[in-house]
Amino acid sequence: MVHTPTLTYTTLDNMLGSQVFVKAESLQHTGSFKFRGATNAVMQIAGSGASGVCTVSSGNHAQALARAAAESGIPAAVLMPEDSPQVKQKATASYGADIELYDRYSKPQDIAGEEFAKKTGYDFVSPYDDERVIAGAGTVTLEALQDLQGLDVLVVPIGGGGLTSGALLAARELSLSLKVIGVEARESKVWTKSVAQGRRVQIPVPRTIADGQQLSRPGVNTFEIVQRLGASIVCVTEKEILKSLVFLYERCKLVAEPSGAVALAALLARRVDVQDKRVGVILSGGNIGIDRLESLLQQR
Amino acid sequence: MVHTPTLTYTTLDNMLGSQVFVKAESLQHTGSFKFRGATNAVMQIAGSGASGVCTVSSGNHAQALARAAAESGIPAAVLMPEDSPQVKQKATASYGADIELYDRYSKPQDIAGEEFAKKTGYDFVSPYDDERVIAGAGTVTLEALQDLQGLDVLVVPIGGGGLTSGALLAARELSLSLKVIGVEARESKVWTKSVAQGRRVQIPVPRTIADGQQLSRPGVNTFEIVQRLGASIVCVTEKEILKSLVFLYERCKLVAEPSGAVALAALLARRVDVQDKRVGVILSGGNIGIDRLESLLQQR
Numbered sequence: 157m158v159h160t161p162t163l164t165y166t167t168l169d170n171m172l173g174s175q176v177f178v179k180a181e182s183l184q185h186t187g188s189f190k191f192r193g194a195t196n197a198v199m200q201i202a203g204s205g206a207s208g209v210c211t212v213s214s215g216n217h218a219q220a221l222a223r224a225a226a227e228s229g230i231p232a233a234v235l236m237p238e239d240s241p242q243v244k245q246k247a248t249a250s251y252g253a254d255i256e257l258y259d260r261y262s263k264p265q266d267i268a269g270e271e272f273a274k275k276t277g278y279d280f281v282s283p284y285d286d287e288r289v290i291a292g293a294g295t296v297t298l299e300a301l302q303d304l305q306g307l308d309v310l311v312v313p314i315g316g317g318g319l320t321s322g323a324l325l326a327a328r329e330l331s332l333s334l335k336v337i338g339v340e341a342r343e344s345k346v347w348t349k350s351v352a353q354g355r356r357v358q359i360p361v362p363r364t365i366a367d368g369q370q371l372s373r374p375g376v377n378t379f380e381i382v383q384r385l386g387a388s389i390v391c392v393t394e395k396e397i398l399k400s401l402v403f404l405y406e407r408c409k410l411v412a413e414p415s416g417a418v419a420l421a422a423l424l425a426r427r428v429d430v431q432d433k434r435v436g437v438i439l440s441g442g443n444i445g446i447d448r449l450e451s452l453l454q455q456r
Numbered sequence: 457m458v459h460t461p462t463l464t465y466t467t468l469d470n471m472l473g474s475q476v477f478v479k480a481e482s483l484q485h486t487g488s489f490k491f492r493g494a495t496n497a498v499m500q501i502a503g504s505g506a507s508g509v510c511t512v513s514s515g516n517h518a519q520a521l522a523r524a525a526a527e528s529g530i531p532a533a534v535l536m537p538e539d540s541p542q543v544k545q546k547a548t549a550s551y552g553a554d555i556e557l558y559d560r561y562s563k564p565q566d567i568a569g570e571e572f573a574k575k576t577g578y579d580f581v582s583p584y585d586d587e588r589v590i591a592g593a594g595t596v597t598l599e600a601l602q603d604l605q606g607l608d609v610l611v612v613p614i615g616g617g618g619l620t621s622g623a624l625l626a627a628r629e630l631s632l633s634l635k636v637i638g639v640e641a642r643e644s645k646v647w648t649k650s651v652a653q654g655r656r657v658q659i660p661v662p663r664t665i666a667d668g669q670q671l672s673r674p675g676v677n678t679f680e681i682v683q684r685l686g687a688s689i690v691c692v693t694e695k696e697i698l699k700s701l702v703f704l705y706e707r708c709k710l711v712a713e714p715s716g717a718v719a720l721a722a723l724l725a726r727r728v729d730v731q732d733k734r735v736g737v738i739l740s741g742g743n744i745g746i747d748r749l750e751s752l753l754q755q756r
Contacts (some may be wrong), residue, residue: 163483223466388462405749409531411705442709444706449705450750
């Protein structure tokens with residue numbers, strides 16, 4: 157695993173009046189934090205005599221699981237949405253996984269995943285709701301807390317909820333009074349609604365540029381952890397996500413995919429009060445083709 | 457100073473049949489390795505009672521010197537080419553330096569710099585030929601050699617020659633048989649010609665997208681060091697530079713400006729034989745605006 161760097165920027169600190177640390181999980185193997193959880197799951201499964209692993213994922217977990225399986229020498233099969241980014245489909249295939257496509261707007265991801273697992277006969281590894289995956293995702297926060305003293309706030313993209321749940325568990329283990337904030341696309345609001353209503357709300361698959369957040373409901377385990385340990389949820393607009401992606405490119409010299417840029421977007425749009433605080437921000441992934449970047453920029 | 461990460465990529469290793477380590481100086485303060493040399497020079501000058509520092513630079517050294525001066529509390533004045541990237545001019549101004557513009561195609565950089573130094577009355581810090589700047593640039597290689605055991609080859613962008621000279625000096629200090637390769641834009645070839653002829657050849661300011669390499673002749677000190685300690689010089693085309701910049705974005709998740717991408721370009725274009733070798737590649741800077749990226753991509 158790459159112990160990813162936490163980077164600081166004078167300009168950003170001056171803009172926000174706080175000390176900001178950007179944890180660049182884009183520099184993790186396979187370009188996102190997902191490799192941590194996938195590796196943890198695959199290492200445990202590979203020793204158990206399973207015939208292979210499978211999953212359903214819009215891309216980052218797909219790549220991560222495919223590579224983790226290849227390294228452990230077991231087969232992987234992945235169900236991906238037809239409209240998931242080309243660069244993610246290609247990368248997954250490059251690690252030798254079998255890929256099948258489906259229409260994510262006509263079938264919920266969890267149901268599609270269950271059917272796919274039955275069909276393949278492989279062990280299913282959920283992109284976010286598997287406890288081994290959550291534990292792996294938690295190591296992002298463990299590393300950040302190792303590297304940075306006295307962090308007040310940690311701002312995290314929330315899609316399936318693995319990264320946020322992992323952050324909450326890591327902070328609790330270390331008995332820290334760290335405030336964890338999950339950021340989602342306003343076009344989704346599935347976490348905002350679910351937390352407000354105290355139950356896993358189901359919505360139509362949201363249309364957002366943050367393709368890692370196109371989920372119709374929170375995970376069972378991740379929702380339970382988020383509720384029990386208490387993360388705040390904040391929303392950002394499509395424009396704010398894009399602005400953050402450009403800021404990360406120009407000022408931070410980091411490649412972010414839209415879902416990876418949402419946490420910093422919340423800071424730049426002043427949706428989280430971080431004045432005089434020490435703030436960690438997770439850039440969760442950088443899997444974006446240059447053609448997709450170009451077409452996103454044309455939407456500005 | 458940021459101890460910048462050296463990153464590895466399975467895809468790259470498989471493509472080239474070697475072990476490649478990318479040293480991301482784009483993640484250095486001010487977005488390039490130049491902050492090392494500028495800081496070293498300014499720290500020595502600030503204690504000497506000088507009234508300020510000045511330089512002539514297309515941008516990365518300008519930003520670096522401006523910030524180093526601001527941190528030491530002394531004034532800085534910078535002469536920049538009119539057609540240097542906007543993002544570099546803005547960043548330099550943001551650190552509080554006085555900026556003056558000139559036409560780089562009608563006056564050689566070294567002469568323009570001499571005149572500017574007389575006018576300002578400040579201590580002149582050459583972007584590459586100052587020994588304090590060369591020593592600072594050498595710390596990139598020192599860090600790489602600390603982090604990586606048994607490197608066979610180090611591939612480095614060569615513009616003024618500070619980074620290459622620094623690399624050669626660092627390798628000599630550690631008594632290593634490291635092969636150092638400087639890469640320049642084929643549209644320039646000023647180093648290729650100078651090394652071949654054994655003297656500092658003067659050419660018209662080259663037109664290349666690698667704006668950090670638009671120099672009409674090598675530095676006096678840097679050329680002497682390159683000759684004496686022996687770096688090989690390799691050229692890359694404009695297309696190869698752009699391809700490398702895109703590869704760095706998509707596969708390495710790193711932001712590179714064109715001059716910063718030339719070293720990897722030489723590897724991707726197979727202009728350096730690295731089969732079965734351990735190879736360090738320096739990505740020297742990432743100062744590029746998203747608008748410039750877009751317009752470069754349209755040239756593809």
